[in-house]
Amino acid sequence: MPVTTTKIENARFLLTVDDRRRIIRDASILIEGDTIAAVGKAVDLADRGADRLIDAREMVVIPGMTNGHMHVSYAHAVRGIFPDDVEDRLAYVFQMQSAMTAEEEHDTTLLGLVELLKGGTTCFVDPGSTRFLDAALPAYEAAGCRVMTGEHVTDLDNALNLPIYDTDEALRRTAQSIQKVQGLLNGRVRGWAMPFSLQVCSPDLLQGALRIARDADTLLTLHHFGGLLGSAAEDLPTARLHELDLLGDRTVLSHVMNLADEEVDLIASSGTKAVMCPSTVLKGGGGIAQGGRLPELLAAGVDVALGTDSVNSSNYLDMVRTMNLAAVVYKDSRQDPSQISAETALELATIRGARALGIDDLVGSIEVGKRADVVLFDTRRAEWRALTDPVRNLVYSATADSVDTVLVDGQVVVQGGRPTFTDEWRLIQTVEAHGTRIRERTGVGWETAWPIE
Ligand SMILES: [Zn+2]
Numbered sequence: 001m002p003v004t005t006t007k008i009e010n011a012r013f014l015l016t017v018d019d020r021r022r023i024i025r026d027a028s029i030l031i032e033g034d035t036i037a038a039v040g041k042a043v044d045l046a047d048r049g050a051d052r053l054i055d056a057r058e059m060v061v062i063p064g065m066t067n068g069h070m071h072v073s074y075a076h077a078v079r080g081i082f083p084d085d086v087e088d089r090l091a092y093v094f095q096m097q098s099a100m101t102a103e104e105e106h107d108t109t110l111l112g113l114v115e116l117l118k119g120g121t122t123c124f125v126d127p128g129s130t131r132f133l134d135a136a137l138p139a140y141e142a143a144g145c146r147v148m149t150g151e152h153v154t155d156l157d158n159a160l161n162l163p164i165y166d167t168d169e170a171l172r173r174t175a176q177s178i179q180k181v182q183g184l185l186n187g188r189v190r191g192w193a194m195p196f197s198l199q200v201c202s203p204d205l206l207q208g209a210l211r212i213a214r215d216a217d218t219l220l221t222l223h224h225f226g227g228l229l230g231s232a233a234e235d236l237p238t239a240r241l242h243e244l245d246l247l248g249d250r251t252v253l254s255h256v257m258n259l260a261d262e263e264v265d266l267i268a269s270s271g272t273k274a275v276m277c278p279s280t281v282l283k284g285g286g287g288i289a290q291g292g293r294l295p296e297l298l299a300a301g302v303d304v305a306l307g308t309d310s311v312n313s314s315n316y317l318d319m320v321r322t323m324n325l326a327a328v329v330y331k332d333s334r335q336d337p338s339q340i341s342a343e344t345a346l347e348l349a350t351i352r353g354a355r356a357l358g359i360d361d362l363v364g365s366i367e368v369g370k371r372a373d374v375v376l377f378d379t380r381r382a383e384w385r386a387l388t389d390p391v392r393n394l395v396y397s398a399t400a401d402s403v404d405t406v407l408v409d410g411q412v413v414v415q416g417g418r419p420t421f422t423d424e425w426r427l428i429q430t431v432e433a434h435g436t437r438i439r440e441r442t443g444v445g446w447e448t449a450w451p452i453e
């Protein structure tokens with residue numbers, strides 16, 4: 001069967017994020033099947049036809065964005081349920097999540113994917129909280145997204161309502177979850193080892209999980225909650241991970257807050273990757289000004305991805321707003337506007353984020369030979385104009401709301417701002433009904449602060 005060709009034509013600006021960081025004005029992209037076949041000035045590609053033409057006039061085109069930490073599977077059913085000052089939030093999270101049926105998890109996941117893709121995020125890491133992977137896979141298939149998934153495991157007592165297994169069982173489940181998904185859907189699904197955190201996993205589990213990741217030639221992620229600022233060196237969690245031989249280029253640490261200088265050095269010298277979730281830290285009062293060391297991590301050469309956490313953590317999946325936060329919070333907290341430029345923020349959401357997740361050979365930039373994960377922003381909107389510098393306007397002025405078209409592996413998954421793979425409004429109604437039942441089943445819920453009559 002001949003491959004389908006697609007041409008994105010006459011883009012106002014194309015941000016390639018390639019090695020030279022070229023921005024091409026009046027650009028076109030030719031896609032053959034799932035792969036980018038040509039990138040250049042529209043005039044130079046004018047004689048190249050295609051089965052499908054996408055008119056990109058007045059559009060700014062960027063590589064699909066990556067979200068390095070995003071629990072997809074439950075939150076849309078009960079979004080906004082938590083009061084700002086709720087205590088033990090994670091315990092309620094995992095209580096509700098473990099009360100979901102496979103069907104509820106499928107539908108809620110699919111709505112999460114709608115929000116991600118509509119916002120131009122084509123690839124994300126679900127850090128293991130999906131309970132029914134068999135039910136989630138059809139949602140990934142329908143949506144056409146790129147995903148790293150697995151099963152989060154613990155083997156130590158915890159107050160988080162996470163299932164606790166004995167160590168061997170936790171390792172067996174880790175290996176099995178990787179095996180189940182690795183390479184599915186044209187390679188868009190990858191299985192990772194996902195022990196939950198240093199605090200709730202034994203050294204044997206953590207080391208065994210990394211061994212499994214290595215044997216399967218894949219990565220490992222865990223929640224990395226930093227120590228208290230000013231902790232003694234031997235109490236630093238990153239030092240403990242180093243001692244256990246858990247750092248290295250297969251390890252992706254999520255959150256990485258409150259790092260001491262020596263922890264930044266350990267992460268950098270070992271080639272460990274990191275994910276930061278600025279919107280979650282800010283909403284949770286996590287102290288990004290004191291404890292967020294993004295500028296130091298980047299200066300040390302660490303590959304960092306941005307994440308949003310779940311829609312009951314941050315509470316949104318908008319990577320454009322997330323780039324904006326990454327770019328502005330350090331300017332303020334360090335009282336230095338040269339911190340984290342708009343260009344750096346875009347790198348974190350694209351090529352550098354893809355490097356952190358081990359997929360920069362496939363995605364993260366718009367270059368010949370890479371998979372065609374591409375996002376078109378419609379700039380015929382007040383917040384995008386005047387349009388002289390597309391990077392600054394994207395990071396400082398736009399939101400993901402102006403995403404018009406999204407392709408993953410050359411397939412159009414969002415067109416005219418709407419998902420092509422599901423009836424969004426019908427899905428919303430289904431998921432809201434699931435949420436009502438989950439709240440009834442678990443008894444989790446709070447009155448609104450203001451009375452609803
Ligand atoms: Zn998490």
